[in-house]
Amino acid sequence: xxxxxxxxxxxxxxxxxxxxxxxxxxxxxxxxxxxxxxxxxxxxxxxxxxxxxxxxxxxxxxxxxxxxxxxxxxxxxxxxxxxxxxxxxxxxxxxxxxxxxxxxxxxxxxxxxxxxxxxxxxxxxxxxxxxxxxxxxxxxxxxxxxxxxxxxxxxxxxxxxxxxxxxxxxxxxxxxxxxxxxxxxxxxxxxxxxxxxxxxxxxxxxxxxxxxxxxxxxxxxxxxxxxxxxxxxxxxxxxxxxxxxxxxxxxxxxxxxxxxxxxxxxxxxxxxxxxxxxxxxxxxxxxxxxxxxxxxxxxxxxxxxxxxxxxxxxxxxxxxxxxxxxxxxxxxxxxxxxxxxxxxxxxxxxxxxxxxxxxxxxxxxxxxxxxxxxxxxxxxxxxxxxxxxxxxxxxxxxxxxxxxxxxxxx
Numbered sequence: 001x002x003x004x005x006x007x008x009x010x011x012x013x014x015x016x017x018x019x020x021x022x023x024x025x026x027x028x029x030x031x032x033x034x035x036x037x038x039x040x041x042x043x044x045x046x047x048x049x050x051x052x053x054x055x056x057x058x059x060x061x062x063x064x065x066x067x068x069x070x071x072x073x074x075x076x077x078x079x080x081x082x083x084x085x086x087x088x089x090x091x092x093x094x095x096x097x098x099x100x101x102x103x104x105x106x107x108x109x110x111x112x113x114x115x116x117x118x119x120x121x122x123x124x125x126x127x128x129x130x131x132x133x134x135x136x137x138x139x140x141x142x143x144x145x146x147x148x149x150x151x152x153x154x155x156x157x158x159x160x161x162x163x164x165x166x167x168x169x170x171x172x173x174x175x176x177x178x179x180x181x182x183x184x185x186x187x188x189x190x191x192x193x194x195x196x197x198x199x200x201x202x203x204x205x206x207x208x209x210x211x212x213x214x215x216x217x218x219x220x221x222x223x224x225x226x227x228x229x230x231x232x233x234x235x236x237x238x239x240x241x242x243x244x245x246x247x248x249x250x251x252x253x254x255x256x257x258x259x260x261x262x263x264x265x266x267x268x269x270x271x272x273x274x275x276x277x278x279x280x281x282x283x284x285x286x287x288x289x290x291x292x293x294x295x296x297x298x299x300x301x302x303x304x305x306x307x308x309x310x311x312x313x314x315x316x317x318x319x320x321x322x323x324x325x326x327x328x329x330x331x332x333x334x335x336x337x338x339x340x341x342x343x344x345x346x347x348x349x350x351x352x353x354x355x356x357x358x359x360x361x362x363x364x365x366x367x368x369x370x371x372x373x374x375x376x377x378x379x380x381x382x383x384x385x386x387x388x389x390x391x392x393x394x395x396x397x398x399x400x401x402x403x404x405x406x407x408x409x410x
Contacts, residue, residue, distance in 0.1 A: 025373065036383075036399045039055065040053055040395050041386040043121055043123075046139050046144065047069065049069075050070055051390070052070075053096075053403075056108025065125065065135060067137060068098055070096045073094075100146055104125060104133065105127060105133070106129025109161060111384075114169065114174075122197065124174055125165070126176065127161070130153060130178075131151050150200060154205075160179045161178070161179045163177050173194055173203065173241065175193065175241075177193070179210050190209060194244060204244040206239065213269055214230070214232070214272075217229070217282070228250075229241050232284050234268060254269065254284070270326055272285075273330045280295050281295060283330055285323075285327025285330045289324055289325055291352075320365055324344070325346040339353055340354060340365075341373075341394070343384070349382050349394075350370055351371045352369060378400050382397070393405055
């Protein structure tokens, strides 16, 4: 295997020419909620009759956290009756239903969920007013309930926004990144914190560049057993969760020395995603609408990404011009619509199919393989997305004050 070469069988995103082209998925939006929706994610199964997502708002004097139910029972086959134009009408998607809501102190800047499979469901919220809030979610009379259980507020970061939270089910620890404040009148950088939710104890911390992207990463090599924490800012930094105080063990830069990109301004990386089956693969979205992909086993430069099936100049692209503005969230997926989901300030949510390019030593993502699943007429930012393999639904949160639910079981 070459420097950038990944064996085709290593990455489960190889296009099959015999696969049918996906049809437009059924979509349902909530009514106007009166608040900009900043973050959303699916909860583990808590109700027998529907799947449940949690969403948070921001940029409002009073923000809230709300549970939304979606009927995930199998859709009925399309009615064979045709409309006036002769087209077969697809069945409409079930409308989402608000189950309950609770006020949240400060903007909800990020969400992470723990529990399920018999364990209590906990929702961790990164607060714009500082600290991390922990809410408990439960079923009640066939509906749902959510209530604040505790809040962590680091003593030296009072009032400094918490930008991201991420729970690791295997490490049973919660990571959080905070914005920097001032100390003695001088500016102070941000912090990466490691918390133990059961006791509320702070396990470790490290000085960290203010990062809005945060994720856990499992072992990426056969000889490894520990978990890493990834933060995204001017670069993606990998931290050994066992010894944060030693600083990052690896840095993944969006600049590619092979392509002479050092003359281009370094973008800020807003978000990142670790491939669930191949944890060595990390993707990030940037402030200038580009997507990047790295293999942490070869960290010196990003993997090549080409916007054409047969790139003419092989080293010309280590990133993909994906959106026209900031990319706020990305997620690897195995659904038919694409392998990498992204949403942006340009008001779109897109799915991309990636294919291995053995001769180029990288990956291709032709324009014809991009599906725009959501395009807001208002053009307002889509801030967050989450897809559930369990229920087969994608949900997105936006500044248009709506949540968008997309049935991707096609």
